[in-house]
Amino acid sequence: MAAIAALKALRKSSSPCFAPFRTTFSQSIRRFISTLIVAEHDGGFVKPSTLSAIAAAEVVSKENSISVLLAGSGPSVEKAAQHAATCHPLVSEVLVAKAEELEHPMAESWAEIVKMVQQKGSYSHIMAASTSFGKNILPRAAAVLDVSPITDVVQISEPRLFVRPIYAGNALCTVQYTGLDPCMMTIRSTSFQGEVNPDAAKANPATITQIDISFLNQEIVGKSKWLSLSSQESERPDLGNARVVITGGRALKSAENFKLLEKLAEKLGAAVGATRAAVDAGYVPNDLQVGQTGKIVAPELYIAFGVSGAIQHLAGMRDSKVIVAVNKDADAPIFQVADYGLVADLFEVIPELLEKVPEKK
Ligand SMILES: Cc1cc2nc3c(=O)[nH]c(=O)nc-3n(C[C@H](O)[C@H](O)[C@H](O)COP(=O)(O)OP(=O)(O)OC[C@H]3O[C@@H](n4cnc5c(N)ncnc54)[C@H](O)[C@@H]3O)c2cc1C
Known part of the structure; x- marks a missing residue:
């Protein structure tokens, strides 16, 4: 016990005899x-x-x-x-x-x-x-x-x-x-x-x-066998590596409405993501899910439409460089992590953006 206490004191005092040892030790590991x-x-x-x-x-x-x-x-x-x-x-x-x-x-x-x-x-x-x-x-x-x-x-x-x-x-x-x-x-x-x-x-x-x-x-x-791969072919960038990600939540209400997000993503050269609620509702396939049990993303720009901001969703996107949130509830938790927030109805905002954002060349 006394020896451990002495060692701790020695380490705390950053005694010169400890420092070289640490350096040499860590250098020898590195080698x-x-x-x-x-x-x-x-x-x-x-x-x-x-x-x-x-x-x-x-x-x-x-x-x-x-x-x-x-x-x-x-x-x-x-x-x-x-x-x-x-x-x-x-x-x-x-x-x-x-x-x-x-x-x-x-x-x-x-x-x-x-x-x-x-x-x-x-x-x-x-x-x-x-x-x-x-x-x-x-x-x-x-x-x-x-x-x-x-x-x-x-x-x-x-x-x-x-x-x-x-x-x-x-x-x-x-x-x-x-x-x-x-x-x-x-x-x-x-x-x-x-x-x-x-x-x-x-x-x-x-x-x-x-x-x-x-x-x-x-x-x-031989215990397991590959049967098949079912994946969506897409021209858009891969969700995990895209520089811009546009995510929709349950508020999109249907697979049809998600197509609005896809159009916007095409214009912005973005990948489309979704919350688990949107995936569970069958609006999009589950490889688009962002979050704790989905993909982890950290794009330069993350735009969330109708996403409440549950912790399980934030776990997958909170490291994004700039976060923009559009939600009609001013108290939605997503606004706590957003750099830019717009309290508005997404069904008004998305068509307006589609009109104003130029086609990607
Ligand atoms: C173990 C576990 C793991 C999970 N993993 C994940 C995960 O990986 N990813 C994930 O996303 N979730 C995950 N969840 C689910 C998570 O807890 C939430 O239920 C989910 O993220 C909610 O999705 P949402 O924001 O689309 O829906 P909601 O919570 O229903 O939010 C919808 C939001 O849309 C807004 N809104 C409604 N209408 C409009 C409109 N017209 N215009 C603008 N805004 C509108 C509402 O104000 C609301 O804030 C997990 C849960 C558990 C228990």
Whole structure:
């Protein structure tokens, strides 16, 4: 007890004998940092959310060597590997698991691949973006590796010290990882700047290595089967990465009225979002839901029409740079987070905006 008290006093007095120790210790951790990124790709490109995970890996340590793990089949995964190899100067290695059965991401096979790659590479950190893909795969891979994952990281203070939201985003919690390697986490892509100038990386592309997946245990992998994907084809930007998001709530009253929002979104080059109440009422599909149980967005401009501002909705959009709210109730909670508020009927405001906003060229 006395020794602990003495140590605490020493740390408080910021004694010079403590400070160098802390620096050397943290430097020695940094020297052994190597991160594996569990990467998602589409159409021959690494997805922007994965680029954010790579940016987060850079925050862990600039001396970090970063490996990117991709899985898939055909020319699409090969093209994505080329992209991964030249997307960031710190990416030193791209590992590709290529097979017909890996065309669609299934947590069972991914978890086995991550385990095998970890056994060979002994990474200190394994990261993925907090998307449906990352949230599906990383926890299973963590269970297989017998470590406890940290989810939804929004800030990396030190290689093993992270900040993540709790209570639907109403409080931030600082978490220290004290377990064995690897330290596994999902990061919120809205909190890490994914776009890097890739010139330096292009000059010195990472090596691409195809990994042997003959070891995959068919008994485990065969437990689940990919049936189909049902998704909406849209010309509009992806909700998770759009610079402008226009969201409608229950007040829109019908799927037909949501088309008004879609027209406005087209004019503004925006993505359309919805509250859970609007999704549950069947006005729009659930991949448009923003909030605690939907997508987390942080666009430059978020415009909410007829959205009350329930905490579960705010959890998904409160980090937006500028928030505009249109609601006919002046006491609606959404106005507490809005930068600009308009107390008005959305059925008057939207047609007026449609008339005044010019067509997007
Ligand atoms: C576990 C859990 C998870 C949840 N997750 C989510 C989530 O991820 N995302 C989410 O959104 N919700 C989520 N919810 C639901 C959430 O609590 C709210 O019920 C929901 O967000 C309300 O949606 P709303 O604002 O569209 O509807 P309402 O609360 O009904 O609000 C409608 C608003 O529209 C205004 N209005 C009405 N008519 C007009 C008009 N003509 N013009 C202008 N304004 C008008 C009203 O004044 C009101 O403020 C979750 C709930 C739970 C319990």
